[in-house]
Amino acid sequence: MANPPLILGDMQVSRRGVLCGIAALSVGLTTAAMSESANAALKGVTQSAAGKIAVNLKLNPALAKVGGVLQIPLSDGSSVALVRTATGTHGLKAINLSCTHQGVTVVQQGNEWVCPAHRSQFGIDGHLIAGPARSALTKYPVTATATTATIG
Numbered sequence: 001m002a003n004p005p006l007i008l009g010d011m012q013v014s015r016r017g018v019l020c021g022i023a024a025l026s027v028g029l030t031t032a033a034m035s036e037s038a039n040a041a042l043k044g045v046t047q048s049a050a051g052k053i054a055v056n057l058k059l060n061p062a063l064a065k066v067g068g069v070l071q072i073p074l075s076d077g078s079s080v081a082l083v084r085t086a087t088g089t090h091g092l093k094a095i096n097l098s099c100t101h102q103g104v105t106v107v108q109q110g111n112e113w114v115c116p117a118h119r120s121q122f123g124i125d126g127h128l129i130a131g132p133a134r135s136a137l138t139k140y141p142v143t144a145t146a147t148t149a150t151i152g
């Protein structure tokens with residue numbers, strides 16, 4: 001099954017005329033192809049014309065620590081969470097927060113995600129702990145440098 005589309009929610013209001021200081025997006029993207037989040041709670045979150053979401057890690061210090069989470073709203077009402085599961089550039093995971101049982105948005109409780117509808121439980125990286133959901137939360141590919149994580 002294909003991943004849900006990654007389209008930033010409550011945003012898409014401005015086009016940037018600068019490279020936004022994100023080295024990972026400087027290859028193959030024109031500066032006009034970037035839009036930046038208008039959500040005041042999201043700093044340094046941009047989306048390229050290709051649909052990838054870039055997160056400036058320096059502007060999101062919660063992701064420096066294992067267990068840190070950044071929730072990013074998408075245009076379809078769902079959210080994607082970028083989660084620090086380990087140190088280093090391979091220690092970031094991106095998961096869609098729609099429960100795989102019936103689509104209700106899961107809520108973080110400590111080091112887990114819990115569905116408020118029927119109490120399915122997932123690990124902080126999205127793996128299934130307890131049903132009624134039968135599968136893990138949907139994952140998105142993540143690539144990262146020391147300064148930027150790119151989702152999608």
Ligand code: FES
Nearest residue numbers: 099101102115118
């Ligand atoms: S919708 Fe999440 S457990 Fe049913």
